[in-house]
Amino acid sequence: MMRHLTRVCVVLLCFLSSAGHAYDETYEKAVSYFKSREYRNAIPYLEQYVSRTPDPAGYYMLGYAFYQLSDFEKSREYFDAAYLIDPDFSSDKVPAHAGRSDEEERFIHDALALSGTRQQMAYYVDIVVSSVPDVQGVMSKERTKQDLHAIIRDSFGQGRLYPSLVSAFSARFNRAYIRAVIQWLKSPLGRKMATGDFGATTAERLPQSGACENMYEKLPERRQKIIEDMERAFGMTDLNVDIVSRSLFEMLKGMQSQLADRSSMSSSEIDAFVENVRSMPREHLTRHILHSLSCQYRDVTDDEIRAAMQFFATPAGRWFHETRRDALRAAIGKASRETGEKVGRTLALKRIAV
Numbered sequence: 001m002m003r004h005l006t007r008v009c010v011v012l013l014c015f016l017s018s019a020g021h022a023y024d025e026t027y028e029k030a031v032s033y034f035k036s037r038e039y040r041n042a043i044p045y046l047e048q049y050v051s052r053t054p055d056p057a058g059y060y061m062l063g064y065a066f067y068q069l070s071d072f073e074k075s076r077e078y079f080d081a082a083y084l085i086d087p088d089f090s091s092d093k094v095p096a097h098a099g100r101s102d103e104e105e106r107f108i109h110d111a112l113a114l115s116g117t118r119q120q121m122a123y124y125v126d127i128v129v130s131s132v133p134d135v136q137g138v139m140s141k142e143r144t145k146q147d148l149h150a151i152i153r154d155s156f157g158q159g160r161l162y163p164s165l166v167s168a169f170s171a172r173f174n175r176a177y178i179r180a181v182i183q184w185l186k187s188p189l190g191r192k193m194a195t196g197d198f199g200a201t202t203a204e205r206l207p208q209s210g211a212c213e214n215m216y217e218k219l220p221e222r223r224q225k226i227i228e229d230m231e232r233a234f235g236m237t238d239l240n241v242d243i244v245s246r247s248l249f250e251m252l253k254g255m256q257s258q259l260a261d262r263s264s265m266s267s268s269e270i271d272a273f274v275e276n277v278r279s280m281p282r283e284h285l286t287r288h289i290l291h292s293l294s295c296q297y298r299d300v301t302d303d304e305i306r307a308a309m310q311f312f313a314t315p316a317g318r319w320f321h322e323t324r325r326d327a328l329r330a331a332i333g334k335a336s337r338e339t340g341e342k343v344g345r346t347l348a349l350k351r352i353a354v
Helices: 002-019 025-035 039-052 056-068 072-085 103-115 117-130 142-155 158-171 175-186 188-198 221-233 236-262 267-278 283-296 302-312 315-349
Strands: none
Touching: 025 039, 025 056, 039 056, 056 072, 056 103, 072 103, 103 117, 103 158, 103 175, 103 188, 103 315, 117 158, 117 236, 117 315, 142 315, 158 315, 175 188, 175 315, 188 302, 221 283, 221 302, 236 267, 236 283, 236 315, 302 315
């Protein structure tokens, strides 16, 4: 009984502290850095502040700061701390003096953070970068090789891709839909499904254990059917192929535009090459995705998966899925074109033909 009363008192204190922010020197410095988007400098002051005052706004700002610094594990930890204190917490409850962006952008950041979209984007970037054609003649010189790798790393950095993602959501913004999506993502099932997205996505990231090896084949037929339904509902195989083929097309066209007559591939040859990628057999890729899904969502029940698919079949869920899908394709496609142009200019300056 005493333990229960203590817990209630702690929660009440949390709410009281969030209602009237203690504007001590530490908090003021934290807000000043946060407002200036100097997130690395804001973090230690925010950590000091929440250690004394467990304020959901403070935890949320910490989560957002770590999110901007790509420390997704700590970001998730602090976002969860904010929602544990106030399950209805959202970025619009962050004090106005913290200098947050307008309401529309706050909603977009909330949805992308809660859904693990940034990590999903990193997964597709891994696929795209590993699919970049190997130009052996170029790689013979170590310095050129380093230059090209630096260009690719820079062009596909999160700092370049994420703003494109936000812009795509802004172009299709729907207040009612995004509110519904955020509410669902904060639900126990929404968090559970998003945690799966935060986890292993590529074969290299999957837990190296016998339990995950060929997991899909070991599942009961009923469970296999649900995993297959999920793969089809979200079009995962098609999205993988589409992103890779679009990225290769944009990259090759970008290189061609800079190399001119030194390019060994004509426009028709680029089209044919990309079409071959699009039309490649998909059974092996689909099988790999089924194994990944089986492992990622091994702790999610059949009914929970069905409920998640039902949400994404609603107008709001469908809007979010389609917008996120198209935003990922557009962001990576844009980065691929810029990468191709930069690589082409580098090769042109070095007078290398490919």
